Every structure is written in structure tokens, then in C-alpha cells.
Amino acid sequence: MEKNGEDIAIIGIGCNFPGGEGIDNFWKVLLQGRNCVVDIPPNRFDTTFWYNTDGNKAGKMITKRASLIEGFNEFDHNLFDIRQIEANSMDPQHKLLLECTYKVFENAGIPMEEISGSKTGVFIGLMNRDYEGISNNFAKNITHYNGTGSAMSIAANRISFAFNLTGPSLAIDTACSSSLVALHYAAQAIKQAMLT
Structure with missing residues (x-):
């Protein structure tokens, strides 16, 4: 148990999760019990090439679904002087x-x-x-x-x-x-x- 005067407060939150950006969207996903696993879109990678039902096949994967963050490749490098x-x-x-x-x-x-x-x-x-x-x-x-x-x-x-x-x-x-x-x-x- 914490002693008096040792409490730590969270004063700001920034997050990005499958299903939406920000804490409000995160809570909506939790409250709605949403499953944010989706079919992997072709702009991520070609599942027709990588997918195979044989789990022992080298260089292949046995799923075509994932939990993905939207806009993962939209980084504003100028904002951070990069x-x-x-x-x-x-x-x-x-x-x-x-x-x-x-x-x-x-x-x-x-x-x-x-x-x-x-x-x-x-x-x-x-x-x-x-x-x-x-x-x-x-x-x-x-x-x-x-x-x-x-x-x-x-x-x-x-x-x-x-x-x-x-x-x-x-x-x-x-x-x-x-x-x-x-x-x-x-x-x-x-x-x-x-x-x-």
C-alpha cells in the first residue's frame, strides 16, 4: 500500500490502438467488446503470396488476419524536425x-x-x-x-x-x-x- 505523499498522477495520455486513435476510441472498443482483427489489406502485404495452410511450410504464414493501426505510415517528419x-x-x-x-x-x-x-x-x-x-x-x-x-x-x-x-x-x-x-x-x- 502506498504511503501518504507517494501517489503518482497520470496527467496526459496519448495512444494509438487497432480500432482507433486516442483513449476515447480505446474505451469504446473495450466497452463494445469489439474484435479489431481484420483481413490484412493488400496495401500492407500480399497474403495470397505469404499465406499457406501448411504450418510447416518455410517462409509462409498460416493467417490472413491481423490487428492493424490505421495511418501507420503517415508520419509527419517535419513536425519533429527529422x-x-x-x-x-x-x-x-x-x-x-x-x-x-x-x-x-x-x-x-x-x-x-x-x-x-x-x-x-x-x-x-x-x-x-x-x-x-x-x-x-x-x-x-x-x-x-x-x-x-x-x-x-x-x-x-x-x-x-x-x-x-x-x-x-x-x-x-x-x-x-x-x-x-x-x-x-x-x-x-x-x-x-x-x-x-
């Missing part, structure tokens, strides 16, 4: 994290000028490295942006840099518990800061 050539090499997770962070400050009513230069920490839990594996598979496509574009450590650091946040900046990978451990570290950092 050049197009760099944005082309960025893991979609980095892009979503930047967009959601912007929405957090917007939702909280915190102007960017007020947050800039503050000792705000960034604690991100993530574990999937699909984009890194795919993008680094072809030597001719590798540029000096691949490292910063796909490294998990850079996901948190990119947020700190984009918003000029000077607190701790950590990307935490503890498999399925990554987000929970990141939340724990963030709470501990806030409590530690209150003691100093």
Missing part, C-alpha cells in the same frame, strides 16, 4: 512513440515551450525488433541512419532529443513485462526526484 531520408530508416515504433508523446503533452495541456529543457524522464518498454531485422537484411539498403533508425535504445533517446527533455532516457526490454518494468522505473525515478 529529415525525410532519416524518417525513411526509422522503425515504425519510433514514429508512433514520437506521435503519442506529442499527444500526451497536448492532452495534458502542456505547451512544448514549457516542457523543453525540463528534467522530464522517458521510460519506454518495448521488445519487438522486426523492423531492424528486415531493414538490415539487404546490404544495399543500409545507410548510416539504420543504426539510429532501428536501435531499441534510440526509441527513448529520440523522444528526449525531439522534445529537449533532460531527465533519464531508457528503453527497457524485459520481454512481455517491458512496459510494466518501464512504468516501475519511471515511478521510482519520480519518487527519487521528490527526495532530492
Whole structure:
């Protein structure tokens, strides 16, 4: 049980889920009990090529359905002062994290000028490295942006840099518990800061 004076408040939320962007849409999906799994559209990838009912067939998959985020490839690189050539090499997770962070400050009513230069920490839990594996598979496509574009450590650091946040900046990978451990570290950092 928390001691008095150790409560931590959530003052802003930014999120994007299959079924809609934002916390309001997330709650609607939950309240309606909607299943947001859909047939994978051709603009994502060709399921007629990849799909096969034989689960042992190498290089194939046994599903044609997925939970997908809309507009996953509509990143406004100019908003974050990122050049197009760099944005082309960025893991979609980095892009979503930047967009959601912007929405957090917007939702909280915190102007960017007020947050800039503050000792705000960034604690991100993530574990999937699909984009890194795919993008680094072809030597001719590798540029000096691949490292910063796909490294998990850079996901948190990119947020700190984009918003000029000077607190701790950590990307935490503890498999399925990554987000929970990141939340724990963030709470501990806030409590530690209150003691100093």
C-alpha cells in the first residue's frame, strides 16, 4: 500500500490502438467488446503470396488476419524536425512513440515551450525488433541512419532529443513485462526526484 505523499498522477495520455486513435476510441472498443482483427489489406502485404495452410511450410504464414493501426505510415517528419531520408530508416515504433508523446503533452495541456529543457524522464518498454531485422537484411539498403533508425535504445533517446527533455532516457526490454518494468522505473525515478 502506498504511503501518504507517494501517489503518482497520470496527467496526459496519448495512444494509438487497432480500432482507433486516442483513449476515447480505446474505451469504446473495450466497452463494445469489439474484435479489431481484420483481413490484412493488400496495401500492407500480399497474403495470397505469404499465406499457406501448411504450418510447416518455410517462409509462409498460416493467417490472413491481423490487428492493424490505421495511418501507420503517415508520419509527419517535419513536425519533429527529422529529415525525410532519416524518417525513411526509422522503425515504425519510433514514429508512433514520437506521435503519442506529442499527444500526451497536448492532452495534458502542456505547451512544448514549457516542457523543453525540463528534467522530464522517458521510460519506454518495448521488445519487438522486426523492423531492424528486415531493414538490415539487404546490404544495399543500409545507410548510416539504420543504426539510429532501428536501435531499441534510440526509441527513448529520440523522444528526449525531439522534445529537449533532460531527465533519464531508457528503453527497457524485459520481454512481455517491458512496459510494466518501464512504468516501475519511471515511478521510482519520480519518487527519487521528490527526495532530492
